[in-house]
Amino acid sequence: MNLKKYLEKDHSELRSVVKKFANDQLFSTSSERDRCENFDETIFLKMKNIGLLGVLVPECYGGLNLDILASMIVHEEIAYADPSIALSYLAHCILCTNNIVINASEKQKQDLVPKLCDGIHIGAMAMSEADAGSDIMSMNTKVRKVNNKYHLNGSKMWITNGMINKSKLACHILYLYAKNEDTNMISSFVIENTCPGFYVGQKISNKLGMRASSTAELVFDDCVLSEDNIVSEGSSIRNMMRNLQIERLALAAIGLGIAKFSLNTMIKYSRHRKTFSNFLHNYGQIQRFIANSYSEYMACKSYLYATAKEMKKDDFNFRVDSDSIKLVCAKLSKKVSDYAIQTLGGYGYIAEYHVERFWRDAKLLEIGGGTNEILQKNITRDLVKNENNTL
Numbered sequence: 002m003n004l005k006k007y008l009e010k011d012h013s014e015l016r017s018v019v020k021k022f023a024n025d026q027l028f029s030t031s032s033e034r035d036r037c038e039n040f041d042e043t044i045f046l047k048m049k050n051i052g053l054l055g056v057l058v059p060e061c062y063g064g065l066n067l068d069i070l071a072s073m074i075v076h077e078e079i080a081y082a083d084p085s086i087a088l089s090y091l092a093h094c095i096l097c098t099n100n101i102v103i104n105a106s107e108k109q110k111q112d113l114v115p116k117l118c119d120g121i122h123i124g125a126m127a128m129s130e131a132d133a134g135s136d137i138m139s140m141n142t143k144v145r146k147v148n149n150k151y152h153l154n155g156s157k158m159w160i161t162n163g164m165i166n167k168s169k170l171a172c173h174i175l176y177l178y179a180k181n182e183d184t185n186m187i188s189s190f191v192i193e194n195t196c197p198g199f200y201v202g203q204k205i206s207n208k209l210g211m212r213a214s215s216t217a218e219l220v221f222d223d224c225v226l227s228e229d230n231i232v233s234e235g236s237s238i239r240n241m242m243r244n245l246q247i248e249r250l251a252l253a254a255i256g257l258g259i260a261k262f263s264l265n266t267m268i269k270y271s272r273h274r275k276t277f278s279n280f281l282h283n284y285g286q287i288q289r290f291i292a293n294s295y296s297e298y299m300a301c302k303s304y305l306y307a308t309a310k311e312m313k314k315d316d317f318n319f320r321v322d323s324d325s326i327k328l329v330c331a332k333l334s335k336k337v338s339d340y341a342i343q344t345l346g347g348y349g350y351i352a353e354y355h356v357e358r359f360w361r362d363a364k365l366l367e368i369g370g371g372t373n374e375i376l377q378k379n380i381t382r383d384l385v386k387n388e389n390n391t392l
């Protein structure tokens with residue numbers, strides 16, 4: 002089935018197609034991928050076959066050109082089956098492809114975006130470094146301009162999709178931020194893994210969660226880049242901040258998927274499990290887990306969907322809301338998956354019911370794409386800054 006026939010308004014049909022895909026193609030193999038810490042790239046080919054790699058991409062580059070809400074629904078439903086795959090999908094579609102679509106030159110888009118929609122080329126985005134995560138402006142990957150060439154040196158850490166499993170090569174296409182050696186301003190580049198000097202430093206193994214997504218350190222050892230590689234020279238902060246908005250919404254959508262799976266598991270289990278001759282759902286403490294999870298899930302979902310509906314693909318104006326949505330949805334996913342483990346007792350603690358995996362995966366949402374503390378700092382700063390700001 003091809004998603005192309007689903008127009009922007011048909012979000013419910015889009016959801017049911019993605020839900021079926023995720024259930025049929027992802028869920029039954031999710032525990033094994035988690036156990037082996039195995040990023041299975043063939044899943045991207047399957048996604049490509051129903052158009053999922055181009056949800057936001059304009060049709061002229063091979064995409065479906067759907068809206069941001071559609072993209073959120075896809076993240077949520079993939080996460081319902083396997084949050085790790087949703088994270089890899091996010092890195093590919095939002096961090097790499099969407100960044101190129103919004104910021105790159107026409108030539109770069111024509112060269113790279115169809116490849117990113119083909120299911121074979123894997124994309125990633127590299128901003129963080131070993132010594133620069135929250136404090137991103139202290140990044141130390143440097144670019145030096147010599148005549149018309151750019152010499153790139155340094156390394157990036159924690160890069161989702163950074164390494165392609167089978168070949169051990171770096172991702173095919175990387176959207177990269179680096180600092181100009183002379184001006185200290187941030188520039189952005191697109192690099193393919195055929196570039197000499199660009200390689201995987203190490204695979205990051207033994208992660209707590211999101212184990213089926215690949216995470217790697219990437220190294221740039223005097224990579225020589227040309228003008229064809231540059232997206233924006235010295236003025237990339239604005240682009241970075243703009244992409245962080247949609248990244249945070251998509252991470253929040255993954256949180257919703259985790260919460261929904263955990264809530265459904267609690268509901269089903271409490272219907273059938275008896276203790277002291279009573280079904281679990283008759284106990285007030287279990288009712289608190291279920292009812293609080295449902296009401297908070299619905300509140301978070303309403304906030305995310307309302308914002309996603311309003312936001313345009315190249316919007317700058319949703320910083321407070323995207324930060325706030327990620328903050329509440331990350332906490333929601335951890336809390337609801339924790340409630341689910343508690344509701345299932347010993348069965349919640351083992352892999353059979355999956356909620357322990359969702360709980361481990363949920364923790365990443367409080368760190369990646371901006372930690373809870375950084376979001377709290379940003380939200381407060383923005384609210385206090387404007388004296389006319391009243392809610």
Ligand SMILES: Cc1cc2nc3c(=O)[nH]c(=O)nc-3n(C[C@H](O)[C@H](O)[C@H](O)COP(=O)(O)OP(=O)(O)OC[C@H]3O[C@@H](n4cnc5c(N)ncnc54)[C@H](O)[C@@H]3O)c2cc1C
Binds near residue numbers: 134158159160370
């Ligand atoms: C699995 C995974 C995948 C990732 N994928 C990517 C990716 O694809 N691309 C990419 O570029 N990055 C990626 N990251 C990096 C991620 O965005 C960073 O880990 C995150 O921004 C936090 O940076 P840090 O780890 O350096 O922590 P630090 O910045 O060192 O923070 C450590 C702690 O200090 C707190 N802290 C820091 N500053 C303040 C402050 N001013 N006030 C209060 N508290 C503060 C933080 O909240 C945190 O609790 C990924 C990370 C992980 C774990």
